[in-house]
Amino acid sequence: MQIGMMGLGRMGYNMALRLMAGGHEVVAYDVNRDSVAALEAQGAVPASSVDDLVAKLKPPRAIWLMLPAAVTEGAVRDLSTRLSPDDIIIDGGNSNYRKAVDLAGELSTASIHFVDVGTSGGVWGKERGYCLMIGGDEAAVARLDPIFATLSPGGDPALSTAERGYFHCGPPGAGHFVKMIHNGIEYGMMAAFAEGLNVLKSANAGSVARKADAETSPLDEPQYYRYDFDVAGITEVWRHASVISSWLLDLTAAALAADPNLANYQGHVSDSGEGRWTLKAAIDTSVPVPVLSSALFGRFTSRGNDEFANKVLSAMRQAFGGHIERKPQEESH
C-alpha cells in the first residue's frame, strides 16, 4: 500500500527501505533534503514539504512519523491541520505514551486516527525486521496491517501477529506504553550484564596492593581475588545454552571480542526517556521497581550527576570524623 514517511533519520530511513523492499510505495519527507534525495534514489517518491507530502498521498492517507521525541508532538498537530477525515497519523518514535493519549483524543474530533507504534530492533531492524508494539483504534490498526506485516520479522501467516513480531496492545498510547516498559526492562538487563562484567574485571583485586590505614577497608582474603578473566571468551561461552543467553549478550560478546577493554568508550551513558517514564508510571501505580530505577540512576551517575551529593558526604565525614578526602590517585579501588 501507499504510505508517507516523515523523518528519515537512522530509523526512518531504514524502515522506508524495508517497506519498499516489501512492495509498498513510500512518499518520503525530511527537513534534510539530502536524505530525501538519497531515498528517492532507492525508489521513494520525494516530497519537498509537508504539504507536498500530503498532496502526493491518496486519501485515506497514512503517514508514519519517525522524529525525535521532542519535536513529534508539534509535528503531529501541524500535520493534522492539513489532513482529511479518516486519515491516519502514525507515531513510530520514542514518544511518551501520554502524548498519544492526548493527541488521539484531540485528533478524533477531526476524525483523524492516531496510531502509536513502539519500534524495537535498532540498526539491525532493516534486515531482521522490527518488533512492533501498536496502540490505536481497531479500524486504523487493521487498515495498516500490510505495513506492520512488512516491517516486522514476519513468519507463517497462520501464526498470530505476536508470533510474527507485531501486536495490537490496546487503545491509543498502549503501543508506546509497552515500548516504554520494553526499554525499562532493557535498561535493567543491560545494567545486570554491565555490573556482572565489572565484577569479573575486578577479580584480580587480590593481586593489587591495598593500603592499610584508618580510611581504607582492607581486602582480608586476597587469595580469592587473583583471576585475570578473559571477558570476551566468557561472554561468548554464555551465549551457548546458558540461562542468560540473549541478543544483548550476543552484541556484548561481539564488542568484547573486538576490544576486551572497550577502550574506545568513555562510559557516559545517555538515556532517551523511556526509562524515566517507566519509573514515573511505576510511581503513579505504586509498583516497586528497584532494579529498573537502579539502572536509570546508574546512567545519571555515569554523567557525573552525583557530584554534589558526594561532596556533601565528604563534608559530613570531615565534620564528624576529621576525615580528609582522599585523592583519586590515592585510592586503592
Place this chain on the structure above:
Amino acid sequence: MQIGMMGLGRMGYNMALRLMAGGHEVVAYDVNRDSVAALEAQGAVPASSVDDLVAKLKPPRAIWLMLPAAVTEGAVRDLSTRLSPDDIIIDGGNSNYRKAVDLAGELSTASIHFVDVGTSGGVWGKERGYCLMIGGDEAAVARLDPIFATLSPGGDPALSTAERGYFHCGPPGAGHFVKMIHNGIEYGMMAAFAEGLNVLKSANAGSVARKADAETSPLDEPQYYRYDFDVAGITEVWRHASVISSWLLDLTAAALAADPNLANYQGHVSDSGEGRWTLKAAIDTSVPVPVLSSALFGRFTSRGNDEFANKVLSAMRQAFGGHIERKPQEESH
C-alpha cells in the same frame, strides 16, 4: 571415556544420560539406590558405595560430583582420601568458588586434581546441552575435554570451545566464580522482566478508585492508566527482533501463555547462593552492583524478611505523625 558420576538428582541424572548418549561410560553412584537402578537401566555401571565407585573406575580416574552445595565440601574431602595421584575430582554443582580455591590447594598436596565446573542450562540441558564454565589446572582440564565436548551444546570442532559452549576460565575456582557471576546477572535480568511486567499488570490503576485522604497519595491523572494489557501477547511479540529477546523471555512468554495471572504461584522466591556470593565479591572488590543487589533483596523480601523493618517504619510514623497503620484491605494499591 570413562567417568564416575556422584549425585543423581535433577541435574546429575540428566548429565549422565547425555554423557552415555555421547558414547561415554558412566559409573554412577547416589545415596538413593533407586536413582542408581534407574540409571543402570539406561546403561550406566552401578556403584553401591563410594568405595565401589572408586573401585570400578580405572586410574587415572575422573569423578564428577553433582551434589547440593551444603554437602559438596565434605564429600570432596572424603572422596579424596580414597583416590590415587593424578585422579581428578570435578565439582559441577553450585558451590562457592572459594571452596574450590581451598580444596584445590589441599588436594594438590596429594597430587589429586580439582576441577570446578559451573553448569548452566537447567532442566533443558539434557537436550540442548549445558553451558560449561571451567576452572582448574591445564592438564586436568585438557584430559576432560571429551566430557566437556559432549555435555556442551557442541558445534563445528573448528570453532573455539567457547563457541561450542565450554570454556576454561582460569585456575581453580575460576569456573565457579564465572558461574556465580552468571547467576548474579541472571537474577538481575529476571528481576528486570518481573518489574516491567508488574508495571504492565498495574496499568489499569486509573480504572480503580483510590481514596483521597491525608494517608494516601491520590492518582492525579487516571486517564493515563486505563490499559488492560494482554501480558502473554506482549511477551510473545517481544520475542521477535526486540532488544530484550532472550531465553528467559521465551520461558516467560510460555508461562504467561499458559496462565496470564500465574495463579499457581505464591511468589516466594528462593535463592541458592550465587547471588549472595556475587554481592560479597563485589563488596570485597569495591564494585557497585545496585541492580544485582536489588534483585537479591527482592527475593529476600518476597519471603517476608522485611517484616520487622516495616514495623519500625509504622512505629515511627505513628510516633511523629500520629499515623494509624492502614490495614491491607484498606489499601488502594
Place this chain on the structure above:
Amino acid sequence: MQIGMMGLGRMGYNMALRLMAGGHEVVAYDVNRDSVAALEAQGAVPASSVDDLVAKLKPPRAIWLMLPAAVTEGAVRDLSTRLSPDDIIIDGGNSNYRKAVDLAGELSTASIHFVDVGTSGGVWGKERGYCLMIGGDEAAVARLDPIFATLSPGGDPALSTAERGYFHCGPPGAGHFVKMIHNGIEYGMMAAFAEGLNVLKSANAGSVARKADAETSPLDEPQYYRYDFDVAGITEVWRHASVISSWLLDLTAAALAADPNLANYQGHVSDSGEGRWTLKAAIDTSVPVPVLSSALFGRFTSRGNDEFANKVLSAMRQAFGGHIERKPQEESH
C-alpha cells in the same frame, strides 16, 4: 494578627491552638462542625461556611488551608472566587509544589497572593513549634511574618528566621518543594534505621537451623550469628553522642522501649505523596536518588505490590530449573 484557618484535622487544629496561644485571632472553619465547636471552646471565632469565614475576616485577609492534598486544589480555586485583591491564601498541607506554581499564577491575575508552606513537626508541633518552609512573593510572606514567628519554635529575634525555624525558600512552590525534599530525606533516614534494626533482629540466625538442599543457601558460619540483641537498649545508647543521634532515633527508641517486638504493627506502610514527587523531580532533573527511591519502593512492597513480579520470578525458576516454589512455612528465613 487575624487569620482564617480552614481544615481542623490533626494538624490544623493544633496549629490554631498554637496561634491563639501566641495572641493571634483565629477564625476557624471545617466541614466537621464538631471540630469548629471544639476550637470555639478554646477561643476561636467560629465560621459556619466558607462565605462566613470570608465575611468574618477583615481585608486584606489571610486564610490558612490545612486540607488533604487531594481536595486542596479545588478548595483554593473555590475560595479565591470569594476573595478580594491583596488577600492571601496559604496552603500549609502536603500538596504537590507544582500546584502551587500553577495556582499562584492563576490567582495573581486577580491580585490574590498564594503562599505555600511546608510544615514539619507532626503531632509534636503544638508544643515544640513547627518547622516552616515558605514559598511565595516577598510582600505576602513579609505580611505573614507574625504568624510564622508564632508557629515556628522561635528563639532570639536577633537570630535569622532560619535559626528560629522558618525560612522563605523562594517564589511560589518553593515551600512545598523544600518540604517535598524534606520528606524524601525523611523516608531515606527512616528506612536506614529500619533496615539496620532488622539486621540486628536477625543476628541470631546462627542459632536457628537452616536446611541444606539445592534450593537453600546454607549459612556457612553460624558461630557469627548467635546474638540476641536488646534493640531497645541499643537504640537508647545510640541517642547519646553517636553520629546517628536524631529525633527519629529518639522516637524509635521510645517505641522499642514500649515493645521491642512492635507487635502492635503489621508493617503496611503508607506514603502520602512527597516521596513520589521527590523521585519525579529527581528524574526530571537527572539526579540519581538510589537511596530515596529504595525507601519509597520498600513502602510499596510492604503493601504487597511486588506480588505479580514475584510470581513471574517463580514461574521463570520453574521453567528453566524445575524449581518448585517453596511454601513460606518451609522457608528458613
Place this chain on the structure above:
Amino acid sequence: MQIGMMGLGRMGYNMALRLMAGGHEVVAYDVNRDSVAALEAQGAVPASSVDDLVAKLKPPRAIWLMLPAAVTEGAVRDLSTRLSPDDIIIDGGNSNYRKAVDLAGELSTASIHFVDVGTSGGVWGKERGYCLMIGGDEAAVARLDPIFATLSPGGDPALSTAERGYFHCGPPGAGHFVKMIHNGIEYGMMAAFAEGLNVLKSANAGSVARKADAETSPLDEPQYYRYDFDVAGITEVWRHASVISSWLLDLTAAALAADPNLANYQGHVSDSGEGRWTLKAAIDTSVPVPVLSSALFGRFTSRGNDEFANKVLSAMRQAFGGHIERKPQEESH
C-alpha cells in the same frame, strides 16, 4: 583506675585525654614517639615499647587498643603473649566483629579477657563524650565500668548505662556488631541527606537549555524547575523541629553555611569497612537492605569504580542502536 592506651591517633589520643580528665591513670604507647611525648606532657605515663607498657601496668591489667582495623588483629595476638591471666584487652577500633568472636575464643584459653567496644562520636567525643557499644564477658565488662562511665557522655548515675551513653550489648563481638550496624545506618542517613540536597541544587534545571535530539530526554515542563535554592538556609531551618533534625544535619548545615558549593571537596568518598560488613551480615541472614547497600555502592561509584560497567553500556548502545557516545561537555545534565 589505671589503663593502658595503645594507639594514639586522632581517636586514641583524645580518649586518653578524656580519661585523664576523669581522674584515671593512663599508660600510653604508640609507634610514633612524638605522640607518646605529647600525651606525657598532658599527664600520661609514657611507655617506650609494648613490653614497657605491660610492665608499667599493675595486674590485672586493662589495655585499650585504638588501632587501624588492618593491624589490630596482629597487635592483639602479639600483646596477648605478654599478658597474664585475668588481664583484659579492649579493642575500641573499627574492627570486624568476627575477629572479636575469634580472638575472644583464642584468648580465653589463656584466661585473658577480650572486650570489643564500638566507639562513636568522632573528633567531637573528647568534649561531648563517646557513645560506647560493648561486647564481652560480664566480669570483664563490669571491671571496666569506671572507664566506660568516663568516656561516655555520662549523666545521672541513677539512669541506666544506655541512658548515659554506654551499653553492654552481649558476648564478644556484640559491641563491634552493633557499631557496624550503627555505621551502616549512618551511611544510609548520610546518603539520604546527600541525595535530597542534590535534587535541591538541581532545581534550576528549567532555567538551563537542554538539547532536543534522539539521544536526550527533553525536560517537558521547565516552569517547575526554576528555583535557585539557598541550601545553607534550608538545612538551617530543618534543624528546628523538623522530622529530620539530627546531628548529621547540624554538621551539614554548618558546612553549607561555610560554603554552599562545598568547593573544597572533590566528592571521592572513602569507606572504612563497617558498611561492607553490614551488607555481608544482611546477606548471610537474608535481610533485605536496599537503602544501606545503595549508600555503600554510591561511595564505590564516587571513586570511579563503575567505569567498566558504563563502558559496557555504551558499547551495547552503539551495537544495537548505533548510538555514538556523547561527550561529557555535550551533556545537558
